[in-house]
Amino acid sequence: MSGRPECLYPLFAEVQTLKGVGPKTATHMAALGVEAPRDLLFTLPQSGIDRHLRSTIQDAALPATLTVAVEIGTHTPARTKGGAYRIHVQDAETSFQLVFFHARGDYWQKTLPEGSRRVVSGRVELFDGIAQMVHPDHIVAEADSAQLPDFEPVYPLTAGVTQKLMFKATRAAASLVPDMPEWIDPTQKARVGWPDFVKAVQAAHSPARLDDLAATAPARERLAYDELLAHQLTLALARSIERRKPGRASHGEGHLQARVMSSLPYLATGAQDRAIVEINADMAAETRMNRLLQGDVGAGKTLVAFMALLRAVEAGGQAVLMAPTEILARQHLESLQPLAEKAGVVLEVLTGRDKGTDRRRKLDALARSGIQILVGTHAVFQADVHFADLRLAVVDEQHRFGVRQRLELGRKGQAVDVLVMTATPIPRSLSLAQYGDMDVSVLDEKPPGRKPIKTALISTGRMEEVVDRLRAVIEGGRQCYWVCPLVEESEVVDLTAAEGRFKQLRAALGEGVVGLVHGQMPAAEKDAAMARFVAGETKVLVATTVIEVGVNVPNATIMVIERAETFGLAQLHQMRGRVGRGEAASTCLLLYQSPLSENGRKRLEVLRETEDGFVIAETDLQMRGAGDLIGTAQSGLPRFRVADLERQAGLMAVAQTDARRLLSDDPKLESGRGKAARLLLWLMRQEEAIRLISVG
Template sequence: MTGRPEALFPLFGTLTRLDGVGAKTAQVMIDAGIAKPADLLLTLPVSGVDRRRRGSIREVIAPCIVTVEVTIGAHLPPKTKGKPYRVTVEDEQTSFQLVFFHARGDYLQKLLPTGQRRVVSGKLELFDGIAQIVHPDHMLPPAEAETIPAFEPVYPLHAGLTQKTMWKATRSALALLPDLPDWIDPAQKAREGWPDWAQALHLAHNPQSSVDLSPHHPARARLAYDELMAHQITLALARITARRAKGVASAGDGHLQTRVLADLPYRPTGAQTRAIAEIGSDLAAPLRMNRLLQGDVGSGKTLVAMMALCQIVESGGQGVMMAPTEILARQHYAGLEPLAAAAGIRLEVLTGRDKGHDRATKLAALAQGEIQILVGTHAVFQKDVHFHDLRLAVIDEQHRFGVAQRMELGAKGRAVDVLVMTATPIPRSLALAQYGDMDVSVLDEKPPGRKPVQTALVSAARMDEIVAKLRAAVAEGRQAYWVCPLVEESEVVEMTAAEDRFKRLRAALGEGVVGLVHGQMPVAEKDAAMARFVSGETRVLVATTVIEVGVNVPNASIMMIEGAESFGLAQLHQLRGRVGRGAAASTCLLIYQPPLSQNGRKRLEILRETEDGFRISEEDLMMRGAGDVIGTAQSGLPRFRIADLERQAGLMAVAQSDARKLLHDDPDLQMPRGQAARSLLWLLEQDRGIRLISIG
């Protein structure tokens, strides 16, 4: 695959070749993200204007757009400066006025000669009981009026662009469309009733009614599918490349795993057993593993990861577990340590905090192979960290590790098996968009003994009552988290809110009962406050969202979330997951600031109704949109021009299976449909996919 197919050259030429686009307009388009004719063709109309011809304005109800043929009557120039110029016109049934501000009379006399016929189209309004159209969009002799579309597409605009410019430029770009062989499976195309690619673009840019603007219209669905298909081919190629990569077969004999299981107070769930087996067979194969372990809050991912790490150690290798933050890395260490001790495995933690002699000792033991499992932050990738025989990297990520970093990890020169764990249930369409290059194991059962968490909505107006209830719970020996409102603009404001709430609760509950953690604290202080809460010395922990992920205090059975309306659904679900880990019945109070918007109330009610993180994530996607659910900036989530992940989730799954089948049948994309798919990758600039074919 040496370069872009010649048939596509015109679509990648300069914008100034298009009608009505000069150097200045081209620059405005480039600023708007339209750098070439191909981009313009993928910028579809967002709505449309009905300009069907009417006999009279009496057929419609003002205000609205109307198109009628009229006879031009008297011209009424303004008598005083600043007043508009008016032209009386008459249709089949009635008369009305065309109104112009700052217009030159001689120009209008020429354009609209009295007694002549004209077709006018514009917004009809009533002013002082008189029907009028101010500055009509179109005024043409009947012979030329065919150029007014019956349904005019409306394009998304950027400062400096007009609908007329977009209309002319898209017509001109449509004329450049080459005739390309189709990359979609013929049976599927026929089943869906989808048009050819070029025809789909013509239809999408020439809608005949608002029905044609729906994402489910065959032309638009097909174009969305092309985009998803190109993305999935790229991910499938990445998956094949990763799988072709030689790995190290780490079969293990199960003796360490048996010790860990014998030490557990419960039996693993069916989902855990299934995931352990899937990961185990990947590790035992001579190919490199690239797997996502997706589990809801408290579904027992740590055990699954530990069993995989045991298998690696049994076969003589080393494993590393990486977490996005220091608190989490130490939390994982605390969670894995008893399991490692039961199995007789040497486990250590390495973070940015390790300095000097301590660090040097750990690094030496790691290089010698004495440390069998290392837990740490991204610090474990620093230049001076050398493993004796690293075989498995477990990445516990809150979407902070995109496809690019995963590839980088593989490029460390070692045949490292990769297991990515995510605790945020991701809607299926997003999981496919973000992790389509990986195999997936899902934990969808809660371990035995986890009790449901009672969730209630309470208005902040009842704060005294809430604090009184908390005082009673603390007297009974219970522990509680109090999460302060999320402040988008500034961590400092967030810190002030937390400190303020801390002082008030300390005054209400007494000295030494309440602890405080927030993002601005020095690490040592934060850890000390956490340790006091874990040991039960403090009963209430006031915190900002630093506790969202991974904190584990089984005795804590109350979660208070202040300003709950300012959090995302997935985040609230994560926070609630911090309780319900011990024997006591747990409660989560969502404290909101009244009045709640309809959307805000709906979000909080979903949480009250269900503890199923997968259902919550689907609702979150419907309500907030893809980028927000996983923070587009850091998600590695592709930005699609046409495809809509919320409304076309089903297409993504079809695109994935189609892409995988295509590459299964034709791994090098050499057959006719494979060659067509190459054109699609070039067309949608999936450069990584193109590169992978050439590498692969």
């Protein structure tokens, strides 16, 4: 399956092979993401104009776009250069004017001679009580009126590309679609009544009414499904190849796991037990584990991950836990060290900060199994880091860690099992788009003893009260976080700078009580400030969002988030999860600047009403869209031209089930439907998937 099938060549030729598209237009079209005729098939109209023929413009609610047959009357030339050239016309009931600016009179005299009949279509407006159609969109002879579509599709445009051009180009592209075998499961297709691919393309580009433009219109839904199916086939192929890669069975009789479990002051939740069983089974299998552990703030992911690390050690091997930042790596070390001591296991940390003899000592120990569990940043990937027997890699908090990076990790040679942990509850449609190649364990219960966090909305006008409240909390021996949106004063955005807030709070609460952490600080300073807060030396930590992920200070009971309306919901939920980790009741204060927009208020109220991260994430998705939710740049999300991740979550789930089933019945895609699916992968530019088939 080396090259693209010949029947698709015309669709993947250059855009200027289409009639009427020159090199210049082709350059303009690239701005719409159109590089080949194939891309035009998936550039669908975004709205439409009703152009059905009516007998008269009389009684129409103006302004409106109307299409009528008229008899051409007298011409009134413009009085000034570039002025209005008027042609009086009469339809079945009434008269109006066609108006042209910068017109050449002789041209219109010839084209629209008095007494001739035409069909005109365009926007009709009243000027000084007279109905006028300025620069009609269409003027055709009555005999040719069938050329005008009753409903004209309106395409997204860019500079240098007109509606007329898009209309012609999309039709030219559609005419190049060969007869395609069906890749959709026949029962699925019949159940929802989708047309064949060729018919779907034609129908989507020739809507007959507004309903045909809805995402739920059969032709559009089918094309959206084709995109989702191709994407899920790619993920399912990656997954089946991962699964066929020989793994290493890591068996353990559970003595280390049991030792840690029995030492805990609480019982694991049902969800934690389930996840541990799933992971143990994956690790014992001959194939490689590729699992996502998804759990809300405080659902106890760390314990589950540690059980997996111990299983690797029980099997006689080593394991690594990778954290995205230095601070988090050190924090994992602190929280896991006591558990490791209970289990009698050697745990060490390796980050970019380890230098010289210290680093060499650690590398030697790793190479001779002297270290059983390593916690580190991506410094672990450096060439001189060798493990005696690495069996498991746990990757923490990696929404910045797409499918490609996961494959990289697998390519590190040894048959390493991979467990990815994320604390961001991801709505189902997005987690399928992003992690569709993985098996998923969800922790959807909170461990006992975690107290609910009280959330309040307070206007920034009541700042003094908030500071008084902090003073009382500090006197009671507790600590607080104060999150600011920006580091330096910016004139454009009146968000209070962290530096300024730090000085004000220090003045109000006293020297040495308030610490500061922000993104521009050198790492060593940042860690030192965090360490002072963790140790309880400073009572208030003023911070930019660097504290969002994973920081654990049980004594902190108040989280103040300033200008909360400027943050995303998922981010606010993550930050709120930094408190409520100890015995005492905790509070999160969302400070907003009034007036709040309707949307802003709604978002903050969702947070006040619920602590369920999945509910919050779904709301966030509906309100902001997929790209913003994860930050498009680092989302690892595919870009779909027709499918809409927010509104078509259900279709994505069907596509995943279908893709996995097709591949389990026909792993090499050699059946009739399998071959059709290969064609779909080529059509959807999934070359990566095609490489996987040939590799597999």
